[in-house]
Every structure is written in C-alpha cells, then in structure tokens.
Amino acid sequence: MTGVHHGVFDDLIDQQPAIEVLSRAIEAAHTDGSESQEMSHAWLFTGPPGSGRSTGAIAFAAALVCSHQGCGSCQECLTAKAGNHPDVEIYQTQGLSIKVDDVRELVVRASWSPSTSRYRVVIIEDCDRLTESAANALLKAIEEPGAQTVWLLCAPTLDDVIPTIRSRLRSLTLRSPSPEAVKDLLISEGIDAKKAIFAARAAGGHIGRARYLARDEAARTARLNTLKATLNVTDITSAFNSAAKIVDAAKEEANRVASEKNEKEISALREAWGEQGSRLASGGSKALKELEKDQKSRLTE
Numbered sequence: 001m002t003g004v005h006h007g008v009f010d011d012l013i014d015q016q017p018a019i020e021v022l023s024r025a026i027e028a029a030h031t032d033g034s035e036s037q038e039m040s041h042a043w044l045f046t047g048p049p050g051s052g053r054s055t056g057a058i059a060f061a062a063a064l065v066c067s068h069q070g071c072g073s074c075q076e077c078l079t080a081k082a083g084n085h086p087d088v089e090i091y092q093t094q095g096l097s098i099k100v101d102d103v104r105e106l107v108v109r110a111s112w113s114p115s116t117s118r119y120r121v122v123i124i125e126d127c128d129r130l131t132e133s134a135a136n137a138l139l140k141a142i143e144e145p146g147a148q149t150v151w152l153l154c155a156p157t158l159d160d161v162i163p164t165i166r167s168r169l170r171s172l173t174l175r176s177p178s179p180e181a182v183k184d185l186l187i188s189e190g191i192d193a194k195k196a197i198f199a200a201r202a203a204g205g206h207i208g209r210a211r212y213l214a215r216d217e218a219a220r221t222a223r224l225n226t227l228k229a230t231l232n233v234t235d236i237t238s239a240f241n242s243a244a245k246i247v248d249a250a251k252e253e254a255n256r257v258a259s260e261k262n263e264k265e266i267s268a269l270r271e272a273w274g275e276q277g278s279r280l281a282s283g284g285s286k287a288l289k290e291l292e293k294d295q296k297s298r299l300t301e
Helices: 016-032 055-066 075-082 100-110 133-141 179-188 193-202 207-215 217-231 236-273 284-300
Strands: 041-045 089-092 120-123 149-155 170-173
Touching: 016 170, 016 284, 041 055, 055 075, 055 089, 055 120, 075 089, 089 100, 100 120, 133 170, 179 193, 179 207, 193 207, 193 217, 207 217, 217 236, 236 284
Parallel strands: 041 149, 041 170, 089 120, 120 149
Antiparallel strands: none
C-alpha cells in the first residue's frame, strides 16, 4: 500500500485497519473508477460515538475528489473536509428523524454530474434516523447508483440500519480509540499532559468528549461530581436520588451548549438576511422561524 493517502486521514485516530481498507479503495477508484472488490459505490460507516465514523466518511470523500488521492492539503481536500466542495454533499440532521422530502431532494442532487471531480459523493450522517418512507426513497438510489456517485452512510451499528439498505452497502466498522491514542492526540494539540490523561480516560474513547473535558474546567468539575454521586449509592432510594442529580446535570449542560450554539446561529442568520433594527429583509422572518424550529428539535434530540 502506498503512503499517499495518509494526509487526508490524519484526523482519524487509532483506526489503522479502516484506513488500510479505505486506502485500497481509493487506489482502485482512481485507477479505473469502476465497482470492484476494493471500491464500492455505497458504504456504511459504523462505530461507537466518538470513534470518528463521520470523520472517516468525510476524509474518504475528500480523497475521492482529490486529484492526488487524498493528500490532505490541496484545495479539494480542504474544501471537502470543510463541507464546501461542490462535489461533496454532507447531510446532517438536527432533528429526531430524516424525512422523506429531504431524502428525495438529496437523491436529485446526487444524480447531478460532478462539477470539478471524478465523483459526486453524498454523506448521510445518522442514517439510523431515516423514517421508513425516507429509507424506501433512498433504497432505489443505492440499488442503482450512477457511475459517478458514491454514497457514504453513517450509523452507530449495523443493526441500526434497516436490512434492505444495509444489505446493499459495504460495511466498515470503526473502533473506539485507545486512551493512549486519545491522550497523545490531546498533547499534540497543546493540552497539558495531566489534563490529557484525565480526559482520555474519562471520555471512554470519545475524542470530542475528551477534547471538551480537557479544555473546559467546568466540564471536568461536573464529571467529578457525577462520579461522586455514584459513590453515595447504598440503596434504591439513594440510587434514584443520584440518578436524578446526574440527569439534571446532563440537562443543564445540554441547555447551556444548545443556548450558546443557538445564539451564534441566530446572529449569523440575522446578519445574512441584512437585519435593520429589529426588521429582517423579505423572507428573513420565515427563515428565522424555521431555524428556531430546528433548534427546538435539536434540543429535544
């Protein structure tokens, strides 16, 4: 196996077996571009939370549209990983489910010819949230993919995907990164070694959570308080009391994170629609209501 693909996979931590599979697929895709034993036009990335299944799918997409087979530093790679490449579409849902109308629109866009690359790549994160009708709408597109279209779906486990779709996808399973690998990543990002060790052990292989714990003192304090709450369990009553405290803390944290994100999104939308005083340009009020609806759904999720 050549080493030209490693750059694009730098953010995929402790996943060498998966990287080797994807690297062979990239080589095959750039060699003849046809369906083969190594390269499929429909993939399913599974793995526990924080393992990097979406990161892996996006990196793979970047390598497929990169003229250097995934160098990680060219304009194609950078724009693909940032979600701005014209031939890479990343579908993310903020709600509890993925609706059929959204999938139908996605299928139409997936059928477009690539504008600058060899492939048009469509990534669906959290495909386990597809409604039955949405899954049926997606099924035909996966069964008969265009020669230049690659579908990359992400879900926690194989069992989270309906069998009719699962059977038509090539499965790639990612593992939880080891605490040692997560610790080394945090240190490489400038985190103090002591904090990195604590965060890596406490995060249970979830890279995003490890970064959060390492960089936020309030998060580390909340984590310690949660652990202390479990030490007070001596009977059923104390177990329920401790559980209630943990749930309340989780709700409070979710509300705080959501509130910060909501404010930024609303501010950006108001700026984009040219807010003047308290008024938005024509169409802006409707866009704001849609955003607030999505934010409420995200908080519920």
